[in-house]
Every structure is written in structure tokens, then in C-alpha cells.
Amino acid sequence: MNGREHQSKHQKKKRKKRDEEEQEQRKETPPTVTIAVPGSIIDNAQSLELATLLAGQIARAATVFRIDEVVVFDNKGRSSDVSEKTRVKNDDENEEGAPFLLRILRYLETPQYLRRPLFPIHKNLKYVGLLPPLDAPHHLRKHEWSPFREGITLERNPSNTTGTLVDVGLSKNVVVEQVLEPGIRVTVAMGTDRSLETDCLRKVVPPMSPREEGLYWGYKVRYASNISSVFKNSPFKGGYDHIIGTSEHGVKIKSSELVIPAYRHLLIAFGGLGGLEESIEEDSEMKGKGVNDVFHSYLNTCPLQGSRTIRTEEAIFISLQYFQEPINKAEQNKSLKESR
Numbered sequence: 571m572n573g574r575e576h577q578s579k580h581q582k583k584k585r586k587k588r589d590e591e592e593q594e595q596r597k598e599t600p601p602t603v604t605i606a607v608p609g610s611i612i613d614n615a616q617s618l619e620l621a622t623l624l625a626g627q628i629a630r631a632a633t634v635f636r637i638d639e640v641v642v643f644d645n646k647g648r649s650s651d652v653s654e655k656t657r658v659k660n661d662d663e664n665e666e667g668a669p670f671l672l673r674i675l676r677y678l679e680t681p682q683y684l685r686r687p688l689f690p691i692h693k694n695l696k697y698v699g700l701l702p703p704l705d706a707p708h709h710l711r712k713h714e715w716s717p718f719r720e721g722i723t724l725e726r727n728p729s730n731t732t733g734t735l736v737d738v739g740l741s742k743n744v745v746v747e748q749v750l751e752p753g754i755r756v757t758v759a760m761g762t763d764r765s766l767e768t769d770c771l772r773k774v775v776p777p778m779s780p781r782e783e784g785l786y787w788g789y790k791v792r793y794a795s796n797i798s799s800v801f802k803n804s805p806f807k808g809g810y811d812h813i814i815g816t817s818e819h820g821v822k823i824k825s826s827e828l829v830i831p832a833y834r835h836l837l838i839a840f841g842g843l844g845g846l847e848e849s850i851e852e853d854s855e856m857k858g859k860g861v862n863d864v865f866h867s868y869l870n871t872c873p874l875q876g877s878r879t880i881r882t883e884e885a886i887f888i889s890l891q892y893f894q895e896p897i898n899k900a901e902q903n904k905s906l907k908e909s910r
């Protein structure tokens with residue numbers, strides 16, 4: 571082989587490696603959809619039963635429409651997201667607004683077999699049993715097989731020098747190769763060995779792994795003390811790259827004509843009784859800003875409404891259905907571009 575041939579082979583190899591790395595990177599971050607919802611909607615519910623039902627409807631909408639993240643925001647002037655902790659009350663106290671909604675959303679997203687160890691008894695969970703289950707793909711029954719399972723770490727593997735026992739909701743605990751503290755929720759790649767009788771070591775993987783494989787795996791829940799913190803404190807690298815606000819004052823476009831650009835992390839925001847305009851006005855970090863400065867588009871998703879007001883929980887279902895086709899098209903365009 572002469573020098574030139576050797577160089578071109580080397581370059582080809584390098585290019586192949588770079589392509590593979592790029593492909594891997596893309597696989598690592600599937601596009602995500604976040605919804606932002608005000609915690610104040612809970613305060614308008616007249617009883618604990620009705621507040622629970624309302625929170626359950628949001629959880630159902632998020633699951634039905636494969637939402638990756640739900641942000642519950644307050645309308646506080648200053649941003650300090652740590653205040654969620656200070657607002658979470660003792661077990662025997664009633665929580666209001668955001669802390670209540672966060673608790674119910676997190677509880678419902680958790681597979682049934684993990685709820686008892688992960689959620690201490692709380693007064694505000696009194697009526698969750700009445701809610702329709704989310705029946706999400708990670709809410710697996712004992713007899714069901716799936717390439718991934720959510721689990722809780724137990725003790726160190728007693729029969730081996732390494733590894734940890736994990737309850738993944740099967741008739742027998744599995745062993746993962748990592749050594750982990752007890753009581754942590756983990757995502758376990760189950761591998762190909764379906765037998766629970768062998769010493770097969772499974773693996774704890776990043777929580778996004780099932781999503782990378784195209785499975786919907788529930789939503790994450792986050793607190794934001796005001797609307798600006800919703801945008802600022804995104805857990806996604808690079809933040810949200812397309813942000814939509816919803817309102818009866820928004821632009822009216824047919825769903826089939828709406829074009830959402832190819833995005834990595836889409837955010838759709840919903841307002842409370844006073845709408846998103848009020849949330850922006852009340853946020854001291856957004857002084858002088860209007861909806862057009864905050865959102866890439868501000869849309870009316872139900873232009874022919876018969877009632878004078880659409881409630882937030884209704885608007886979430888209506889809007890997510892309205893956005894379904896444009897979101898699909900945006901995701902298809904993105905994969906097309908990437909495969910070229």
C-alpha cells in the first residue's frame with residue numbers, strides 16, 4: 571500500500587468514526603416535549619377530592635400525549651426554585667397549589683410496585699386510589715416482560731461479591747452489577763435472559779435509555795417558582811429551543827397548517843386563571859416583556875370555543891391534541907435531516 575492509499579484509508583476510518591459518534595450523540599438526546607402548568611389551578615378546586623381529580627387529569631394528559639417533562643410553576647416575583655422544599659408540608663398538613671400538584675404527579679408516574687417504598691403516607695394522597703391509572707409502558711405487571719424495568723435498590727447482593735439487589739416488580743428481585751445505596755429508584759436494562767433463576771447480572775442505565783430506544787417512559791416533574799424559572803432552569807442541555815404559549819388571545823392557525831420547526835426540546839406553556847400574560851406581568855425578571863418576547867409563538871388552539879373560558883386542564887387536552895400532528899411532522903423532519 572502506498573502512502574496516499576494509506577492516508578485515504580485512515581481518513582475514511584476517521585470519518586466513519588466521526589459519523590458513528592454523531593449518530594450516537596443524536597441517539598443520546600431524543601427530542602423531548604415539556605409542558606408547563608401553574609400550581610395555582612389547584613387552589614381553585616373546592617375539595618381534596620376535586621383537587622386530586624384535577625391533578626390526575628394533568629397526569630393522564632401528559633401520559634396520553636407522551637410528555638417527557640411537566641413543570642409546575644408558581645407566580646412568585648423572585649425566582650428561587652429551592653422554595654419547593656420549604657412549601658412541602660408535614661405529613662398531616664394540607665398542601666396547596668404547586669406542592670400538592672407535584673406530589674400527585676410524581677406519585678402517579680411511579681409504577682405501582684414502587685409507590686409504597688418511595689412515598690410515605692400523606693394526607694393529600696388520600697384519594698389517589700380513586701384515580702384512573704396512567705397505564706404507561708413502564709407500569710408493568712408481574713408477568714410482563716420489557717427490555718427495561720423501573721426498580722428500587724435494596725441491599726448489597728448477598729450471594730456475590732459485587733452488585734445490588736433491585737426490586738423491579740417481578741416475582742423475584744434481580745441483581746444489577748453496580749454497587750448502589752438502598753432506596754434509590756433506578757432504570758434497569760433487563761438484558762436477554764428472561765429467567766429469574768439464573769445468576770444473570772443486569773445493569774442500571776440512565777433514565778433516558780428507554781426513550782432513546784423509542785419507548786415512552788413517563789414524565790419527569792420539576793418545580794419552578796415563577797414563569798422565568800421554567801425557561802431558565804431547564805434540565806436539558808442547551809435549554810428549550812422552541813417555546814409555545816397558549817391562550818384564547820393567541821394567533822388562530824389550523825393545526826394542519828401549523829409548522830413547528832425541528833426542535834430538540836420543545837416547551838408548551840399553559841396559564842392559570844389570569845392566563846400566561848398575568849404570569850409574565852407578575853414576574854419581576856420579566857419586567858417590560860410581553861408574550862411575543864417570551865414565546866416563539868402564542869397560539870389559540872380552540873378558536874371556536876362556546877364557553878367563555880376554557881379551563882387549564884381542558885386546554886391541556888385540547889392543545890396537546892392540536893399539537894400532535896405538527897409535533898410529529900417536526901420530529902419526522904428532524905430525523906430526515908439527520909439521516910442525510
Ligand SMILES: C[S@@+](CC[C@H](N)C(=O)[O-])C[C@H]1O[C@@H](n2cnc3c(N)ncnc32)[C@H](O)[C@@H]1O
Nearest residue numbers: 816817818840841845846870871872880882885
Ligand atoms: C382560564 S384560561 C385563562 C384565560 C385567559 N384569558 C387566556 O389567556 O386564555 C387558562 C389557560 O387555558 C389555556 N387556554 C384557555 N383558552 C385557550 C384557547 N382558546 N387556546 C389555547 N389555550 C387556551 C391557556 O393556557 C390559559 O392560560
